[in-house]
Amino acid sequence: MKIPIRPKVIIRRCPDYDVQRIRSIIREGLEELDLVPHGRTLVKPNTVASGDSFPHAYTRPEFLEGVLLALKDRAVEPLEELAVGERCGITIPTRRAFDGAGYYPMFKRTGVKHYHFEEEPQVEIALSHEGRLRDYVFTPQPVARADFFVNCPKFKSHPWTTVTFSLKNYIGIQDDRHRLIDHDHRLNEKIADLQYIIQPQFIAIDAITAGEGRMLTPSPVQLGLVIMGNCQTAFDSVCCHILGIDPATVDHLRMAHERGFGPIDLESIQISGDVLLAEAQSLAAGFKVGLIRVEKYFEGSKITAYAGPPPDPELTDYCWGGCPGAIEEAIEILRLYDSQCDEKMPRMHVVFGAYKGPIDAKPGEKVVFIGDCATWKGMLNGSEVDVPCVYRDRSTLDPYKATHEDIYAKMYKVAARLSSTRKHGHVRLEGCPVSVAEQVLALVSLGGTKNPYFSAKEAVSFNKGYLGWKSAIAGKRLMGKPYQIRGPAERGEAAPDIK
């Protein structure tokens, strides 16, 4: 891990998604930073969600194309490989996300390789730093063996972590089953831990049209900026300052800084480019970030939310990285696909964590306890209800044995769980976390809104991506390729083959 002694962040003006303009800005950035791509060069965009329904959630293809062309321009020796790789939002095939983002024709035009990370072998990376959540994590093989890593995120707000810039983009260097582990109230620590896997030599963020307020369905804000850098913490710190946020208040950024990944104070960072920080700040004036507690988020709607502390109450009184934020994204997705969503939704109550207060449910109103740590005792509709905590300590979760459920399995599971509300009026959705996809399915089932997974405009591309993913995995299995690979830290045990 080589962190520049005095990192640099370059802020450049770029009013539109003109590929050639982006290409020359990026090429000049690489020159200024004295960076030359080499060996296996891998570019990681943010394609958490894409397509017409999520136009501002992802790194735009024109931006990525400009970055790829500039990398080619700057290469002195022929690259062993130039590739783009990503694991998009949980349960969605990355093939679907790349299709929706319009990446495939661009891959063809530029002649670069691409990786759907969930279809690649996952490599164990040992961790040994103080304060780690676990002793090893997994990452897709193309990340583990990259010689020149380029982080290419989208400039956005985030309901779990305030913002998503460079450090947070690392959530997409893990496949679902590994990504969901620790994606809870310790999410910021997880993001800091992922930094030990690899550090990018170059970062370029798509801040031409930024995403405000949320991460999947953000509102567009025209910033007209391309920001580049050579150090994750310095880069994210400058992005925070553009929004007027103290970088030390973004926990994963503060932790990465404290662990030696680079500075966050502006005095230690060189800032250059044709846009002064003060001008960038005025362009972003009033930009809304995430971090709205769930009780507040649903105020004025037919859903009443209640949140108690997650496990480890000494660390936090609210689970910022898990179930509560997921339901905020879930309801926004439903609103996108069904304009009648709020009218159709019956009065209901959702409960998170160790909530101790009253639940004001009238007869016939459903109560949904969301997540393994939800716990409550009291009277509902004249009956005594005792919902115990079923949370399992993270030390009992072994990434080698983690399993993954695809969306069709989730549909079945959620439907089966919710059928019990007909009898009891309340139900628990199990999981830690209960993902956005599961909460979408639960709200569809309880509210009778349109199911986004069955939307005509999504279904064809989704199923094409899904079948492509499953066939690719089956083909690799037939050829005897492993899904998980033991890393350099030999653990003296065989890696179980996860189905």
Ligand code: SF4
């Ligand atoms: S069950 Fe949900 S709310 Fe509870 S700790 Fe896990 S992610 Fe957080």
